[in-house]
Amino acid sequence: MRHVAIIGSGPAGYYSAEGLQKEFGSDICVDIIDRLPVPYGLIRFGVAPDHQSIKAVSKRYEKVALSDNVRFVGNVMVGRDISIAELMDLYDAVILATGAPADRTLDIPGGDLPGVIGSAAFVGWYNGHPDFAELDPPLDVEAAVVIGNGNVALDVARILSKTPREFEGSDIVAQALDALSRSSIRTIHVLGRRGPHQIAMTPKELGELGHLEEAAPRVDPADFPPEGDDALLEPGMRKSVTHLRDFASAGGAKRKTINFDFFAMPVAVEGNGEVERVVVERTALDADLRSIGTGETYEIACGLVVSCIGYKTPPIEGVPYEHGRGRFANSEGVIADGLYCVGWARRGPTGTIGTNRPDGFEMAEKIAAKYRGGSSTKFGRAGLDSLLEGRGVDIVTFRDWQKIEAAEAARARAGSPREKFTQIEEMLAAVPRTKS
Missing domain, CATH: 3.50.50.60 (FAD/NAD(P)-binding domain)
Known part of the structure; x- marks a missing residue:
């Protein structure tokens, strides 16, 4: 079993997870970490609200998210709750899929x-x-x-x-x-x-x-x-x-x-x-x-x-960064041994949502070429949970997100698919304290 952490739950993150499943089958354990309690990144917060057909791609990500070997870990901020160095100690590979959410x-x-x-x-x-x-x-x-x-x-x-x-x-x-x-x-x-x-x-x-x-x-x-x-x-x-x-x-x-x-x-x-x-x-x-x-x-x-002149990826402490291009410094997606980037964090803000699929699959192939076979010496998910619990970080799982999603649907105005919570506190309040 190999352990991979993906930072960012937008299209690049979920396509990377799907690619890892394709390469490793059941011999992979993936944690998709996001600072917000809700997944999908650009799909939820970037695609125009009157373009609902484009947002439907999230159903593909949901299928991946509900797999036994992929877990959404929401409400966890890298750099505040856990560092890149700590994640690299816990996982065989770390993929940065943070997108480019900051304005130029x-x-x-x-x-x-x-x-x-x-x-x-x-x-x-x-x-x-x-x-x-x-x-x-x-x-x-x-x-x-x-x-x-x-x-x-x-x-x-x-x-x-x-x-x-x-x-x-x-x-x-x-x-x-x-x-x-x-x-x-x-x-x-x-x-x-x-x-x-x-x-x-x-x-x-x-x-x-x-x-x-x-x-x-x-x-x-x-x-x-x-x-x-x-x-x-x-x-x-x-x-x-x-x-x-x-x-x-x-x-x-x-x-x-x-x-x-x-x-x-x-x-x-x-x-x-x-x-x-x-x-x-x-x-x-x-x-x-x-x-x-x-x-x-x-x-x-x-x-x-x-x-509307473009976006940039926010730097993360300990990760090489190209300030001129607004992205992580990388060579074909490889930042360092065991550290990778995909999507806009790799390329800069270019391409469509679908462009992230071959990008994520390519990175999965590189990780598989290095780590397929043998067994991991990393603690992976168990180590992450232990560390976050010790720091009092209350994670949000994909099942928790589904409860948030149901609450948003229940409060929607007529004809709308949902009325989003706009505050993190509201999102967390929609999740019962006893988690499933």
Whole structure:
């Protein structure tokens, strides 16, 4: 029997556990450790609440989690309750699957003004993440600026634009839904440093903007290259650009407008103690399709800025870290002897949820190549339980999580699959003290 600890219970963590089961069969014991009492990471707190079909992948993780040789160990923080060094003493291998939950900073003058919010925080707020439950973004303003040209920027723009009725069937938390229903925002600017042919937005997510009840997307036709150039794009990108061209030619007006500002680089956020405007420099593309400033600037009046410019993995004491890339220092997923990383903690914030499956399986293969056969001298699960019990750490198992899940379903508003608890104390209160 071999013992493996996985830090992080999101997609990369569960795919790694599934890969280990495939490689070792019953000769493996896996503990998936998470600082929160609830599993699934990005699925629960990152996927937009109105994209319930994407969240359904958690059923695959549930099957793994309920296996006899995989255990969820929630409410345990590495670095506070236990160290990496201690875990490496207890387990044959430790896999870091912590994702990239921290925002990259908006490094421009005024980027720290009240009213400037990173997308991890904003998305966490409407998805009920305990770290951001008290965010209280300024929505009593007429305009918002969303910085970025990826799907997260689209999510933020869409969430800011929807009516309460359009959230039916979603699991957006009640406090965010109430705040958004009272929002005064009527104009949303989505800023991108380059043009329509350089976006990182997928067709499905872009297409959704064309069907909003009270919001209309707008694109300046002058921002497009000649239409014949679209034929040179990959099929998916071509579909995305077709949506943008449709937005540019659409007529009619709605109560809210989503303006795509291409060739637009924010250079400063200004205001007297809070966000009042964003200063934008117009850009052009050089021969390598990189954006370069033209020196021409304009201002966008706004009271909210959501920066969707990427994420980084928080460092962990004792683990080598690449600050420039915002990820753990590794060579093809190997950090050190017995210490590995997968997913965004390995690659940086790139790829889709499904990208984590081959990544996790690859790491399982490497661990199997090193540890298959023979017997472990490590204490594994028994050692972890003894150490945590001695420190008074009250772990949450997957069966406990199912009780939390049932309590969230029971308190859901009509049509919603759940009403998430947004405080750790509320989650723990839903679990009886006698654990199963």
